[in-house]
Structure formats: structure tokens, C-alpha cells
Amino acid sequence: MSHIDLAVLKSKFRGALVGSLLGDCLGAPFEGELVSSGDKIVIQKYFDKLESPDLKGPIRSYTDDTAMMKSVAKTFIDKPEVDYTYMAKLFVKEYFAEPKRGYGESIVEVFSKLRKRKFEDVYKPAQEQFNGSGSFGNGGGMRVAPVALYFYNNYDAMIDVAKKSTQLTHTHSLGVHGAVFQCIAVSQALACNPKKKIDPEQFCNELKQKMKEVEKENDDGLNLKVEQPYVDKINVIQHFLKAKYNDELDEEIGIVLGNNICAIESVPTALYCFLRSLEEIPTVKTDNIFRRTIQYAITLGGDTDTIACMAGGIAGAYLGEEAINRNMAKQCESYEKTIEMADSLYNAVCGASNRAQFLLSDSATFITIGLSDTALMDMVVSNLQQQRATTEQLRREAAIKRMPVSLAVADIIKYITEHEQDDCLLVGFTSQRVNPFREKTPCTLL
Numbered sequence: 001m002s003h004i005d006l007a008v009l010k011s012k013f014r015g016a017l018v019g020s021l022l023g024d025c026l027g028a029p030f031e032g033e034l035v036s037s038g039d040k041i042v043i044q045k046y047f048d049k050l051e052s053p054d055l056k057g058p059i060r061s062y063t064d065d066t067a068m069m070k071s072v073a074k075t076f077i078d079k080p081e082v083d084y085t086y087m088a089k090l091f092v093k094e095y096f097a098e099p100k101r102g103y104g105e106s107i108v109e110v111f112s113k114l115r116k117r118k119f120e121d122v123y124k125p126a127q128e129q130f131n132g133s134g135s136f137g138n139g140g141g142m143r144v145a146p147v148a149l150y151f152y153n154n155y156d157a158m159i160d161v162a163k164k165s166t167q168l169t170h171t172h173s174l175g176v177h178g179a180v181f182q183c184i185a186v187s188q189a190l191a192c193n194p195k196k197k198i199d200p201e202q203f204c205n206e207l208k209q210k211m212k213e214v215e216k217e218n219d220d221g222l223n224l225k226v227e228q229p230y231v232d233k234i235n236v237i238q239h240f241l242k243a244k245y246n247d248e249l250d251e252e253i254g255i256v257l258g259n260n261i262c263a264i265e266s267v268p269t270a271l272y273c274f275l276r277s278l279e280e281i282p283t284v285k286t287d288n289i290f291r292r293t294i295q296y297a298i299t300l301g302g303d304t305d306t307i308a309c310m311a312g313g314i315a316g317a318y319l320g321e322e323a324i325n326r327n328m329a330k331q332c333e334s335y336e337k338t339i340e341m342a343d344s345l346y347n348a349v350c351g352a353s354n355r356a357q358f359l360l361s362d363s364a365t366f367i368t369i370g371l372s373d374t375a376l377m378d379m380v381v382s383n384l385q386q387q388r389a390t391t392e393q394l395r396r397e398a399a400i401k402r403m404p405v406s407l408a409v410a411d412i413i414k415y416i417t418e419h420e421q422d423d424c425l426l427v428g429f430t431s432q433r434v435n436p437f438r439e440k441t442p443c444t445l446l
């Protein structure tokens, strides 16, 4: 997208957070279920009812996914320089205030240690988990959407903060890189024009390029089955997206991409759900891409709240809040507060107090040309997008293997010498049959 209108960006901020909330709240009742074809009909009816303005049912509660996402967003709003001790304190405070939000046992252990040790070294309790190898759960991915929003115009900072905020609870590379994967997916969706159709292949290729960089850090000591597991999963996603949809495919997705609490077995699945939902799915009857994404994610079963939360975050970042049915959203706990949180985050990035600094650091000349505030910001954002595209191109070019011309020439000479026996210009043709330039046999027209 070469140009982001600020109103669209604001709507996308809301979409990403409300989308995550809805996936969490609406997916939670199905957590741990094995979903059959019959259940898909039940889920279809459940969603049909949720869209109805007359529905008067209990408000759907959010779980640990949203509870922790709120703490990440609040850290950026309260501490613009990103204070990880503050973030850890918010996680712990939130947990002890409302412990029954479906937190996993191991994360509760981390919170207890953090509190007991008075937040002395906020990374140590997580590092000690699982005999020092750290957790590879999807807890980092489920709460990472605010990172993609807050750093939407600073890619390197975004990656750094996605890692560090995850490491407060999950330190295994699969847990950390899972969060980075989800963060990049949300940021890519944020940069896509909601009026234009996304090309899933291109979306995956772009993400793959970035994850190759991220997974360069993997070392042999981790005993990973494949060298770059997330890059590998993107290849699998691309393979499945090319396959025609049928019921059996869903079973395969559950087995191959996964639907459990491990980051590697759920984060890529969430992206798959979003990309698959860009087209119609026979078992999910709706024209709305956002609804289709979370409904489809839930029909895959397993860790439904987290997978739907992550898929909903990506879909919301792409489509904006207008795509999210308000009746459905109102059924979810904390809907209005999530909108407020998205707006605060938006103001923290693009609001009046930060705008001067934003303009100066990126394009000081715009200040003097007398444009209206909105036009000014639109130009800056457009300019930023161009710069980012140029930097990306430069990065790609820098990664190309280079060699001096003399070496390249020597290489060519070596190849020619080694293959001179097969060179028909030197040795001629073994028979006229293999000569592509031989006289053609005349053909008699009947």
C-alpha cells in the first residue's frame, strides 16, 4: 500500500485489537474440543445468532490472551520508552486480580516467582522454566498485536520489542519466533489496502523473507527437527492454500499445521485461517471475511481461543473495525474499553504530542509547505511507505551473493573447458538427427 489515510489507519488499529478480542471471547467456549462436521453446523448457528441485534445472552468473557494483550498495550501508552519491568508488573497484577482467566500452569509459576523476587530480574523466572530451556507456548503470539501497531513505522524496533516482551514469559526460540511471526503478520496486514484483495502467495513470500532473517539465530543446540521451522511452516501454508478446500483438508491442517498450545503448532495455523478465509469456505457460510476467519479458526478445534485471537488480530488489522459486526462485538466483554485502548495507542503513535517529533525525524521539509494537518500527515505516511519499500529493496540487494567480474569470467571459462567435449560448435554433431539446424525434410501437400 503506497498511501495510508490516517482515518483508515485508526480503523485498522481498532480492527486489530477488537479482532483479537472477538477471536478470544468467541473461541474460548470451544477450547480443547475436537470439532466434527456436526459441530461445524453448531458453530455456524452460534455465529448467526451472534450477529442478530435481538440476541440477549450472557456477555462472552475474555481469557488470558486479552488480559495480557491489555497489559502490553498499556505499557506503550504509559511508558513510551517501553519499560519491561512495568510490563511484567502489569502481567502479574492482572493475574492476581483475576486469576481465573485460563492461564497455563507454567506461566502462573513465572508470575509467582516474579512477585516473590520483587521483579529483580524480570527475565530470569521465564529462563528457568522447563529446566532452563524456556517455554515454547503461544503466549507471546497471542498478546503481540499491540507491538505491531505501536511500532508500525519502525520495523527493527518492532522485532526487538516483540522478542523482549515475549521473553518475560517464554524464552525458547520457538516461543519467541512464534511471537515475531505473528507480529510481522499483523504488521503486513496493517499495511495492506483493505479495498484491495490480498495475494496470499505474495503475503507468504514477504513473511518468509523476513522469517529467514529472524531464524538465522537458530543454533544446533536447540535440537530442532528443521533448521528454520517457521519458514518451513510458511511453505506448508502455501502448499495447503493451493489445495482445493474440502472437509478432510481441515483434519490434515490440524495434524500438519497443528492446533495446540505450542507456538509452532498454532501461530502459522492462525495465519493459514486468515489467508484461507479470503476466499469462500463451503462450511463457513458468510460473506464477511472477518467473521469467516474466526469462525473457520474455531472449527479447527484445539486451542480455539488463542488461534482465533491471532487470526482475528490479522484479519482486523487488514480490514479495519468497519468489517467487524457490531452486534457480535457487543457480546464480548470489554469491547468498548478495547476500542478506547486502540485509540490511545493510535494517539500515542500519531497523536498531536508525538506528531512534531514524527515529522521532524522523517521529513522536516513538510512542516514549512503549509499543508493542512491531515494532508501533511498523509504525505509523511506515504513518504515513509516509499522509504520502507526502498530499504526493503536495498536489504534484498545486499543479501545477494556477490563476486568480482574476473572470478565470474574464470568460472565461465572453467565450465566451458570442462564441457568442451559436449560443445557441438567445437566437435560437431554426432549425427544429423541431433542437429537442430539441419535441413528440414520437404513435406508434400496432398
Ligand SMILES: [Mg+2]
Pocket: 063, 064, 065, 101, 102, 305, 306
Ligand atoms: Mg486463553
